Structures are given as structure tokens and as C-alpha cells.
Amino acid sequence: MILVTGGAGYIGSHCVISLLEKKYDVVIFDNFSTGHKETVETLSNYGKVKLVEGDLNNYQDIKSVFENNKIDAVIHFAAFSQVAESVKNPQKYYLNNVCGTLNLLRAMLEFDVKKIVFSSTAATYGEPEYIPIDEKHNQNPINPYGQTKLFIEKIMDDYDKAYGLKSVRLRYFNVAGADEQIRIGEWHDNETHLIPNILKSTFGSGKTFQMFGEDYPTKDGTCVRDYINIEDLVNAHILALDYLNRGGETNFFNLGTNEGSTVKEVFSVCEEITGKNIPLEVKGRREGDPASLVADNSKAKSVLGWNPEKTLENSVDSAYKWESKLQNM
Ligand code: UDP
Numbered sequence: 001m002i003l004v005t006g007g008a009g010y011i012g013s014h015c016v017i018s019l020l021e022k023k024y025d026v027v028i029f030d031n032f033s034t035g036h037k038e039t040v041e042t043l044s045n046y047g048k049v050k051l052v053e054g055d056l057n058n059y060q061d062i063k064s065v066f067e068n069n070k071i072d073a074v075i076h077f078a079a080f081s082q083v084a085e086s087v088k089n090p091q092k093y094y095l096n097n098v099c100g101t102l103n104l105l106r107a108m109l110e111f112d113v114k115k116i117v118f119s120s121t122a123a124t125y126g127e128p129e130y131i132p133i134d135e136k137h138n139q140n141p142i143n144p145y146g147q148t149k150l151f152i153e154k155i156m157d158d159y160d161k162a163y164g165l166k167s168v169r170l171r172y173f174n175v176a177g178a179d180e181q182i183r184i185g186e187w188h189d190n191e192t193h194l195i196p197n198i199l200k201s202t203f204g205s206g207k208t209f210q211m212f213g214e215d216y217p218t219k220d221g222t223c224v225r226d227y228i229n230i231e232d233l234v235n236a237h238i239l240a241l242d243y244l245n246r247g248g249e250t251n252f253f254n255l256g257t258n259e260g261s262t263v264k265e266v267f268s269v270c271e272e273i274t275g276k277n278i279p280l281e282v283k284g285r286r287e288g289d290p291a292s293l294v295a296d297n298s299k300a301k302s303v304l305g306w307n308p309e310k311t312l313e314n315s316v317d318s319a320y321k322w323e324s325k326l327q328n329m
Contacts, residue, residue: 001025001069002241005056005104006077008035010186011119011172011230013043014179015075018234020047027069029062030078031055034188038329042183056100059107066111073115073244075237076104079148082192083123083288086145097148098155105155109163115244116156117237120169120252122226122293124150131260132226132296135171135252143288153252160250168240168248173226173256173295175233177315178322185322186230194263195227195316198270199323202278209278211263213285216292222263224292226256229310230318239304253304256295261312273316 002019006012007028012035019026025048028040032053040051050069054061056078065071079097080086086093108116123146124139141147156167176195178185186196201209214221236255243251261269271278300306 001027001071003027003029003065003069003071003074004077005029005074006035006079007043008032008037008039009077010188011175011233012077013039013184014230015077015234015237016043016049017046017179017184018231018238020049022238023047026050027052027065027071029054029056029065036187039184039187056103057095059103062103062107063110066107066113071111071113073117073241074104074108074113075117075241076101077119079119081145083143083145084192084286086148087143087288090144093144093148098151101152102155105159105165108165109159114163114165115241116165116167117240117244118152118156118167118169120149120153120171121146122171122173122254122256122295124153124171127290128293131292132258132294133254134296135254135299157250166244166248167250168244169252170236170240171252171254172233173228173254173293175230176227176312176319177229177231177310178318180231180318182318182321182325185326186319187326194225194266195270195319196323198267198278199274199316199320202274202276203323203327208281209267210281210283211267212283212289214282215285218262218291220262220264223289224260224262224294226258226260226294227266227312227315228256228295228308229315232308232310236300236304236306239306243304251303253300254295254297255300256297257308258295258297260292260294266312266316269312269316270320273313273320
């Protein structure tokens with residue numbers, strides 16, 4: 001049985017559906033701070049999934065999951081993930097992300113569970129020294145969110161040396177899109193991400209899309225990001241689990257496409273896919289945004305056998321279909 005923390009959230013829920021389709025039994029542990037109960041109800045149509053509502057900051061909550069279930073491995077998504085918020089309220093991030101993970105690892109050690117796949121981030125690299133970014137790039141986060149994820153990576157290294165706990169840390173670039181069958185998708189009550197924000201502005205109740213900064217040293221002045229499709233991203237988690245089950249050593253991989261798109265290019269793809277002229281307002285730069293972030297994904301391809309296949313158009317298409325569904329929910 002696989003424990004998925006944060007399994008009611010965006011990336012976690014897509015991972016759960018994929019695990020269920022591969023006939024894994026799953027326990028979701030979630031405090032519903034950002035995830036949704038409706039998502040878990042949808043997931044329960046696709047296999048054996050159990051929900052435990054609890055908080056990683058409460059050790060007894062997470063300990064009880066290991067007491068009551070035979071957990072073989074953990075996939076750990078539960079975390080706060082908004083950069084700007086982490087700058088304003090670092091305590092919220094250190095307590096939740098770092099202390100919560102320490103409790104999870106403590107329970108794993110207590111119950112002798114020694115395999116974990118962890119959702120890390122490109123934000124652990126900080127301001128890029130070169131592009132594309134490979135895993136040898138220095139890790140110097142420039143915000144508390146990235147720091148929390150880097151601390152956890154380091155803690156995992158120490159726990160491997162001391163206790164033999166094996167981890168795979170997956171450093172995500174920009175995750176995009178929804179389940180191809182549109183059963184689930186990205187659902188944040190306070191959306192900050194580019195693609196859903198552009199798409200939301202195509203609906204009656206939506207706000208004008210705000211583009212943050214046009215004066216970056218990039219080909220059209222807007223930020224470059226590497227948009228990796230959610231289903232491709234989730235596949236890497238399944239491969240990482242297989243890798244650990246085969247006795248793989250602690251490791252870390254970038255998950256991206258090797259290709260960057262500017263905000264303006266993403267905006268054009270959204271206009272093309274929706275067939276709409278989308279209202280746009282150019283604003284100043286958003287604090288903490290590096291000009292370009294693009295992954296070198298060759299390590300995940302060669303070691304895990306990962307093969308991301310979907311394009312930005314695929315991601316925008318599924319995201320738009322999901323957003324249309326969400327508007328009517
Ligand atoms: N962005 C934007 N308007 C929005 C949301 C994002 O112009 O409403 C820009 C943001 O400044 C960045 C890029 O889109 O350059 C990707 O931002 P997102 O929040 O999706 O991901 P991040 O790169 O911060 O993880």
C-alpha cells in the first residue's frame with residue numbers, strides 16, 4: 001500500500017489516479033487546507049483508495065496511518081507552495097513543510113518504511129547560473145519556499161546515511177494541464193499560476209489577465225518557463241517508485257521538458273486553443289520571479305527511463321477543458 005500525502009491536491013490527486021490505474025492500493029493523507037473532498041470522491045471511483053484526514057504537524061495523526069495500514073512506500077506532496085506567500089509568512093512554510101516532513105519521516109522510521117518519493121522543486125536552484133539547469137547546478141534558493149524544499153532534501157540525505165532511508169527527490173519545473181479524461185484538474189481557490197489564470201479570464205466572471213513584467217532579458221521581454229504536463233510528471237513518480245522498489249539508491253531528478261516558453265507564447269497558445277481574444281493588462285514584475293527557468297531532463301530520462309511526450313498545447317487544451325468543467329461546478 002502506498003501512502004500519498006497531499007493526495008487531494010493538484011499534483012497528488014493526479015498521482016493517485018495513476019497509481020490506482022496501476023492497481024496499487026492507496027491511502028491519502030490530507031488536511032484539506034488546499035485540497036478538495038470532491039477530488040477524493042472522484043478518485044474513489046477508480047480503485048482502492050482510503051482517506052485519512054489529518055495534519056502532518058500532529059504526529060499522532062500521521063503515526064496512526066502507519067499503525068492502521070501496511071505502508072510499503074510514501075509519495076510526499078503535502079506542502080504549501082506559493083513563493084510570494086512564503087516571503088511574507090516564512091514561519092507558515094517552515095512549520096508546515098519542514099516540521100511536517102520531519103513528523104512524516106519519524107513515523108516512517110518508527111514503522112520501518114524506508115522508501116519515499118518527494119516533490120521538490122526547481123526553486124531549490126534559485127537564480128540560474130546557466131540554462132538549461134541540470135542536477136549539478138548549485139542549489140541556492142532565493143525564497144523561503146525553495147529553502148524549505150532544500151532543507152528537506154538535505155534531511156533526507158542525512159537520514160539515508162544514518163538510517164538507510166532511500167529517497168527520490170523530483171525537482172519540478174512548471175506543472176501544467178489536467179487529466180486527459182478531465183476527471184480531475186488544477187483547482188486552487190486562490191489561483192496564482194499562469195495557465196489557469198489566463199484561462200479563467202476567458203469566462204464571464206473572470207478577471208482581466210495580468211501579465212507580470214515585459215522588461216526581462218528574454219526574447220520577447222517576458223519570463224521563460226519550462227511547462228511540464230501533469231500526466232508526464234506523474235509518470236516520473238511511478239518510475240521513481242519502481243526505481244526504489246528495485247533497490248535504487250537515493251537520487252534526485254529534474255522534471256521538465258528541456259524547452260522554455262515565454263509568458264507571451266503561453267498566452268498565444270491559450271488564445272489559439274480557446275479561439276478567444278483574451279483581455280490582457282501588462283503589470284510590473286512580480287517579486288521573486290527569475291527571468292528564465294528551463295530544465296535539463298536528461299538524467300531522469302537515462303536513469304528512470306522517463307519519456308515526457310506531451311506538448312504545451314496538450315496541457316493548455318486539457319487545462320481549458322477542466323477549467324470549463326470547474327466553472328460549472
Ligand atoms: N504570471 C503572470 N500572470 C499571472 C501568473 C503568472 O504573468 O497571473 C507569470 C509569472 O510572473 C511567471 C510565469 O507567469 O513569469 C509563471 O508563473 P507561475 O506562477 O505559473 O509559476 P512559477 O514560475 O512562479 O512557479
